[in-house]
Amino acid sequence: MASAPLTTEVLVATSRALLVEGGADAVVVREVARRLGVTAPALYRYVSGRDDLLTLLIAACTEEATSVCMEALEGCGIDDVEARLRAATLAFRAWALAHPSEFGLVYGTPILHYAAPEEGPTVEAGRRFGRLFGSLFVDLLETRRLRAIDDALLPPAVRQALVDTAARLGLPMRPGEVYPFVVGWHRMLGIVSVEVTGHLHWAFGGDTTAFIHLQFEELFDDLLLPVVR
Amino acid sequence: MASAPLTTEVLVATSRALLVEGGADAVVVREVARRLGVTAPALYRYVSGRDDLLTLLIAACTEEATSVCMEALEGCGIDDVEARLRAATLAFRAWALAHPSEFGLVYGTPILHYAAPEEGPTVEAGRRFGRLFGSLFVDLLETRRLRAIDDALLPPAVRQALVDTAARLGLPMRPGEVYPFVVGWHRMLGIVSVEVTGHLHWAFGGDTTAFIHLQFEELFDDLLLPVVR
DNA sequence: TACGGTCAGTGAACACCGTTCACCTGCGCT
DNA sequence: AGCGCAGGTGAACGGTGTTCACTGACCGTA
Known part of the structure; x- marks a missing residue:
């Protein structure tokens, strides 16, 4: 009984169900096949x-995270950049918390000995996600809300790396402007990672939401300039 | 040829070598036995x-991380608390970077479906590590270098959780004083996690050290009060 | 209508895994 | 000398990823 037409989407969906149920180790070719009413070698066609x-x-999963964040953007006014940044960040955190297995697969400890193929679908999906936050x-x-820093404050090595990165990404920014971008990305991912992996349990038990929101607000304070009026 | 006496230390050392070589998936009972010149069932005695x-x-690995941090403390004067905090933090980061596999095992994505035994050696080792930073x-x-915040600034849920945590840990602190402790732990772990998992590569290539040190200094600025003289 | 070819899926096989079990075997003690 | 037992073995079970020769259904063409 080959109920489903056996597209890669179906394969991915089934794999994901296994991932959620039992972690990455539980994503097992034979079981995917079994659930699709087919034997394992059949999957090697796809x-x-x-x-x-x-x-x-x-x-x-990366695509889904990106979509979730982009949908969150739609809820806020096109001109309220702060609200957009807040919405995207909180949406990402909410997605991660709701899908810890998927988050772990994408942003967790890289499966050593599993090298993601260069220029494969994973890196392209990652770029899409990065571009979303980059455009924010x-x-x-452009709206003069970014708390940039003086280029001279950056150690030369950091400054140079940021110049190169901005060029490679096509961002029309000087290093002191790229810096808050990288810091924002870095701290956001750190905040979420530590929360999702449960390393805040010792302090807050199961309910870390209030604390995490506080951390995000502190981060936004560091990143944003007050509205000029 | 049973060269080694087959203590648990030898088992752990061999497992760790496999971990480093090929990730968590590569620590395989049969291979551990093989390297010890013994068959797999023999290990089940230990x-x-x-x-x-x-x-x-x-x-x-948790023990080792703790030891590394404690040894770093010995290098600085007993009265210079700031230096001690900085030394321990940088030592932890250096250890994590030098041993990414081990770090991933301890602080990375929890191996779902592998539940660490309650009250087992892992949680005790984790407590030892936490106590180290707690004592700092x-x-x-005590030396009036902690940038505590006003209790009233904390949302009630956070405040209450911090009161409970302080009591449970036997820390003689009010919530506004526990807060920077938790924030420090949270941000340090986040900073290191993101660096070790390579999610800063897109911005800095292989050399993230300067940037990370900058992040730590920003963190210390948030955590510490200037010396009063 | 009959034929050839492509595609999707199968069953068997290989080598490996974690784990259990009955079975030695050699040492120390009585 | 003989017993007991800690420590190691080989075989086995059920599971895994992957390969390979194979079948069978479908489809365009003669």
Whole structure:
């Protein structure tokens, strides 16, 4: 009984169900096949093996995270950049918390010995996600809400790296303007990672929401300039 | 040829070598036995299975991280609390970077479906590590270097949780004093996690040290009061 | 209508895994 | 000398990823 037409989407969806149920180790080729009413070798027509399955899964989850954040943007006025940044950040955190397994797969400890293929779907999906936040920071800069720092305050190595990164990403920013972008990304991911992996449990038990929101507000204070009126 | 006497230490050391070589998936009971010149079932005299092996490994790595941080403390004057905090933090970061696999095992995505045994060696080792940083913050408080905040600034839920945590840990602190401790722990772990997992590569390539040190200094600025003289 | 070819899926097989079990085997103690 | 037992073995079970030769259904063409 081959109920489903056996597209890669179906493969990914089934893999994801297994991931959620039992972690990355539980994503097992034979079980995916079993749930699709088919034997394992059949999957090799669509996928080159387990690693490929995981690659597709990572890419799909990254896409979903990106979509969730973009949908959150739609709720706020196009001109309120602060609200957009807040919405995207909180949406990302909410997605991560609701899908810890997926988050772990994408942003957690890289499965050593599983090297994501260069220029594969995962890195492209990652770029899409990065561009989303990048464009928010461009908007912040244009509306004079970005708390940039003096280039001279940056150690030369950092300054140079930021110049290169801005060039590579095509961001029309000087290092002191790229800096808050990188800091924002870095701290946001750190905040969420530590929360999702449960390393705040010892302090707050199961309810970390209030604390995390506080951390985000402190981060926004560091990143944003007050509205000029 | 049973060269080594087959203590749990030897088991852990061998498992760790496998971990470093090929990630958590590569710590394989049969291979551990093979390297010890013994067959797999022999290990079951010393260890109840693969999960037990991983548990011991996690505990050992946590112990090592703790030791590394404590040794770093010895280098600085007993009265210079700021130097001690800085030394411990940088030592932790250096250890994590030098041992990404071990760090991932301890602080990375929890291996879902692998539940660390309650009250096992892992949680005790974790407590030891937490106490180290906790005592640093107690010292900061006593030497009036801790940038505490007004209790009233904390949302009620956060405040109450911090009161409970302080009581449970036996820390003689009010919530506004516990807060920077938790924030410090949270941000430090976040900073290190994101760096170790390589999610700063897009901005800095392989050399993230300067940026990370900058982040730590910003963190210390938020945590510490200037010396009163 | 009959034929050839492509595609999707199968079953068996290989090598490996964690784990259990009955079975030694050699040492120390009585 | 003989017993007991800690420590190690080999075989086995059920599971895994992956490969391979194979079947069978479908489809365009002669």
